[in-house]
Amino acid sequence: MTKLSVNINKIATLRNARGGNMPNLLKVAKDVQKFGAQGITIHPRPDERHIRYQDAYDLKPIVNVEYNMEGNPMDNFMKLVLEIKPTQVTLVPDAVDAITSNAGWDTVKHKDYLKEVIAEFKRNGIRTSIFVDPELKMIEGAAETGTDRIELYTEEFADQYSLGNKNAIIPYTESAVLANNLNLGINAGHDLSLENIKFFKENVPNLLEVSIGHALICESLYGGLEKVIGGYLKRLS
Numbered sequence: 143m144t145k146l147s148v149n150i151n152k153i154a155t156l157r158n159a160r161g162g163n164m165p166n167l168l169k170v171a172k173d174v175q176k177f178g179a180q181g182i183t184i185h186p187r188p189d190e191r192h193i194r195y196q197d198a199y200d201l202k203p204i205v206n207v208e209y210n211m212e213g214n215p216m217d218n219f220m221k222l223v224l225e226i227k228p229t230q231v232t233l234v235p236d237a238v239d240a241i242t243s244n245a246g247w248d249t250v251k252h253k254d255y256l257k258e259v260i261a262e263f264k265r266n267g268i269r270t271s272i273f274v275d276p277e278l279k280m281i282e283g284a285a286e287t288g289t290d291r292i293e294l295y296t297e298e299f300a301d302q303y304s305l306g307n308k309n310a311i312i313p314y315t316e317s318a319v320l321a322n323n324l325n326l327g328i329n330a331g332h333d334l335s336l337e338n339i340k341f342f343k344e345n346v347p348n349l350l351e352v353s354i355g356h357a358l359i360c361e362s363l364y365g366g367l368e369k370v371i372g373g374y375l376k377r378l379s
């Protein structure tokens with residue numbers, strides 16, 4: 143079964159826009175779980191443009207499904223994750239000023255660094271995942287870091303699929319086959335949506351989790367959070 147982990151970054155974006163507490167992030171996280179999501183994802187960036195570090199602490203006691211924290215493992219993020227001990231940490235090589243995540247790790251060039259960081263999280267009982275492009279060399283490199291899982295970076299697939307190019311799935315299918323052979327768990331995320339998720343899931347063998355935020359929140363502006371989450375769960379079942 144592929145789990146749906148809802149990324150609530152954009153709820154925090156809306157909340158921060160007025161400096162108050164509406165929408166209430168904790169209430170939305172509780173409701174997202176009530177509506178059937180099997181995970182909550184946050185990506186506390188260094189500038190706290192949306193998810194604040196305090197949010198990460200406040201969410202821990204109310205997340206009763208998988209809790210996934212994403213970020214570049216710089217000192218503050220490492221400390222935050224090791225203190226909170228979420229279900230999973232997803233390492234993303236984002237520049238501090240990146241408008242959003244826009245690349246996977248070079249797991250060959252950064253193998254030794256990733257091995258060290260991953261070992262620290264695993265010593266603390268936290269499942270690890272690393273954000274990678276669907277390139278076979280990067281998948282092989284990921285396996286050598288000792289990570290539990292990879293997260294396939296799906297922006298290219300989403301872009302091409304929206305243009306009608308279904309062949310864009312091929313690198314993802316091939317990467318998943320290799321990851322399965324290397325005993326790597328497979329997650330995926332970035333720009334997945336109600337439009338593309340069913341086709342993606344059907345062509346990526348043993349996909350364990352998708353983390354979806356931006357499109358899901360935008361779709362919910364029209365369909366409502368409960369109905370949209372139900373739509374994802376139906377397409378993932």
Ligand SMILES: CC(=O)[C@@H](O)[C@H](O)COP(=O)(O)O
Nearest residue numbers: 151185212234242243331332
């Ligand atoms: C790694 C990834 O693609 C997303 O998890 C990321 O969290 C999106 O970040 P923004 O919500 O800041 O665009």
Ligand SMILES: NCC(=O)COP(=O)(O)O
Nearest residue numbers: 149331332333353355356
């Ligand atoms: N890891 C991907 C994620 O958490 C959400 O990405 P997006 O759906 O906001 O693009």
